[in-house]
Amino acid sequence: MNSASLKSRAGSDLPWMDMVAGLSLAGLLASSSIAYARLGQLPPQAGLIASALGLLCYGLVGRSRFAVVAPTSSSATVMAAATASMAGGNALLQMGLSTALVVLTGLMFMLAGLLRLGRISDFIARPVLRGFSLGLAWVICIKQVPTLVGYSAQASGALPTAWELVTHVDQWHPWSLMVGLTALGLLCLGGIYQKLPMAFAVIVLGIVANRMLGLNALGVAEVGAIQLTLQRPQLPSLSQAQWQQLAEMAMAVMLMVYGESCTSIRTYSLIKKDPVDANRDLWALGLSNLTSGLFNGLPVGAGFSQTSASVVYGAQGKATTWVALVALLILVGTSLPYLALTPEPVLAAIVIFSMWKSLGWGPLKIYFGLHRSRLSAVAAALGAIFFGVLDGLILGIGMSFIMALLQLGKGAxxxxxxxxxxxxxxxxxxxxxxxxxxxxxxxxxxxxxxxxxxxxxxxxxxxxxxxxxxxxxxxxxxxxxxxxxxxxxxxxxxxxxxxxxxxxxxxxxxxxxxxxxxxxxxxxxxxxxxxxxxxxxxxxxxxxxxxxxxxxxxxxxx
Known part of the structure; x- marks a missing residue:
């Protein structure tokens, strides 16, 4: 077969491959968006709005053909930790703080783009980022276990939550545990067939089981009504001190989101020979977060999980993004009453499964093998687990700067x-x-x-x-x-x-x-x-x- 016929054949296949990838990606984003909204301690619609706006804004402005900009587990967790400490249990205030934090994150991205700081992610040393990601994965999983087993934990930190779960096994809810473990088992089984949107399939099965078996009547919690209304964009009414405190946190969120986004974009730019424009991506991520914040959405980034899933599903270009956006809007517009019936243990299982590959020490082996940066990587991981997500992130960024200063100050x-x-x-x-x-x-x-x-x-x-x-x-x-x-x-x-x-x-x-x-x-x-x-x-x-x-x-x- 000559090169002309190969090109013709590839050209005819690309739209279909992008369509299949987009439909599969829409199912994944619908389920993960609701799950990550739980992590961010916001209503489910916050995740759906953020996914739609992330796809739209990055599709219009971003350079990468494969990056999928949507809510990520890490950014949602950091946002929840930052705003919960300031809200003091006031849910309405926490929502306003979350809106302000996402807006400020978007503005800082845009400022970085204006200053052409495309290498800003280098401010976080790779060992620190790897270590923090490991610690964050453990924190996320531990915090999801109470929902998985149907137990209302009173502790706030990861280790106290784990201890409370172990000492109150007799209070676990059997039906919730059964639903959660079944969902985890199906996700693991579906992992063999990576091109299937198993997260979405598990949610559908959970909804069907809820309707047929009456799981909610048996005590299994469900998502509940999803009120998807686009209100007029407006900033929350906060004090100057609150804005200043959020600005400091927004800098940390921006560095973490861009570090994760930059990693996934660069990875597939090398694999797919896709050109990269780091400063343009800063503008795209800034616009995505700014609009998401103005409409009360979650922070968004080109997370490695959704970007790699898009490639696995067969994405060939940006057409996948537009197909996923349209499919997500249709799905949300027609299926909200059904999504409200999703059992919460199923969402917890999806979050835990998405973090499963990040729980191992594999990414840190290289630092132990080279006998370099071991302390900073381990300290960042333990910092997130022992001191909390926000303090662990700040500790990690501080360690990155210390490492850079020590390296610069050698004077050899x-x-x-x-x-x-x-x-x-x-x-x-x-x-x-x-x-x-x-x-x-x-x-x-x-x-x-x-x-x-x-x-x-x-x-x-x-x-x-x-x-x-x-x-x-x-x-x-x-x-x-x-x-x-x-x-x-x-x-x-x-x-x-x-x-x-x-x-x-x-x-x-x-x-x-x-x-x-x-x-x-x-x-x-x-x-x-x-x-x-x-x-x-x-x-x-x-x-x-x-x-x-x-x-x-x-x-x-x-």
Whole structure:
């Protein structure tokens, strides 16, 4: 079969594949939206509204063809933890706080997009994010067990809830436990056939069982009436102090949502050769959360579970998103009375099953194998379990910043030498056979110069010079790992140049980026000639240093 016929055949198959994927995805989102609304301690309609608006807004603005923007278990749990602590048991106030938190999250996404902070997710170290996700998965599952077994737990934290469940086994509701375990069993069985929307199928079976067996009359709780009404968008009436406190929490929610979204988008961009525009995604996620918040919906993101489910169902492009949106609207418009009959243990089973693969230590094995970042990953996991979701997230983000500062503050500088007669210059500590050039010292910082490490790097450079058996006449400094220089770095370099001039050591900069050259020429580093600020290689810089030493020696002899 030739390439033209292959293209024709693929083109005819794509719409059908997107249609099947969209219909399957709509069933999954209908069930998960209601389940995640429970996690967020909001009415079921909050999840349905958020799913519809997330699909619409990201479909219009977002770049990825495979990302599915909808409520996620992690963002719903964090939102509930943040607002419950402020509401003090007032359900109406908690709903207003949730609305404000989602709106602020959307605005912060848009601000990040305006500032083109596409790499903002890097502020959360990957080990911390993995560890927190593990702890969060355990917290979510533990908090769903009371609903699964039909027990009304009084404890608030994950560990106290687990202890209360263990010590009150005699108060578990047998029918609720039977329904929940049956739903879990069907979900596990359906996992063998991954292209089937088993979550939706289990909800349908739960509704049928409720109608035929009268589960509600037997004491099994059900979702209850779903009042889906779109009210006029408006902000809640909150105090200035409440807005300020929510703004701090919104920053944490934004970082977590974008970290999760960025992971799923990048994963499938590599697998599917799908182009990525991180700054555009910031705008798309911002618009999605802003509109969801204005209509009292949950926070949304490109969660890994729904995005991977879309690909498994056969999605080939954005047509899947539009099919899923239309199907979800039709489903909600025609089936709300039936969805209200969904047994709550079934929703709890769906949430637990969606978290099941995240409960293992597999994602953290790499950090233990490399003997790196183990403490931060484990601390983030235990922080979420022992101190709660919100405090665990803040602890994780704080640890990320500490890790970054510690890494930046090391101030390591390599001294380079030449291998034989080659033009290749390498680290002399790693290759003792590498030789230097008399009168010339070649140094290269391990990290780029920034305000956070400039002082320590300059100190390391001075130490290298002081420890040399014979003080060098010329210092060749390679800044190849510094794409730009901030004000603090420039000021530190200025002091370094001044101290070298006092020691009568000439300085030649090499491997400079165009931007760094412009900066150094602008600030006039104590009269260093422009030819000593260049993009030359290290070897070319050494040749220039030898030439300058020869000229200086000839001048001294004359």
């Amino acid at each position: 500088v390599q001294e380079l030498g030449r291998l034989g007669q080659d033009t290749v210059w390498v680290d002399r500590d790693a290759c003792p056979e590498a030789q230097g050039v008399p009168g010339v010292m070649v140094l290269r910082p391990d990290e780029g110069f920034t305000f956070a490490n400039a002082e320590s790097l300059c100190h390391a450079i001075r130490q290298r010079i002081e420890s040399a058996p014979i003080p060098p006449q010329v210092l060749v400094l390679s800044l190849e790992r510094s794409p730009d220089l901030d004000g603090g770095a420039v000021e530190s370099l200025r002091e370094l140049v001044q101290s070298l001039q006092e020691q009568e050591i000439r300085l030649i900069f090499v491997r400079l980026s165009t931007r760094v050259i412009q900066v150094l020429e602008t600030v006039h580093l104590f009269g260093i000639p422009d030819e000593h600020l260049s993009e030359l290689t290290v070897h070319q810089g050494v040749l220039q240093a030898e030439k300058s030493m020869g000229s200086a020696n000839a001048g001294a002899a004359a």
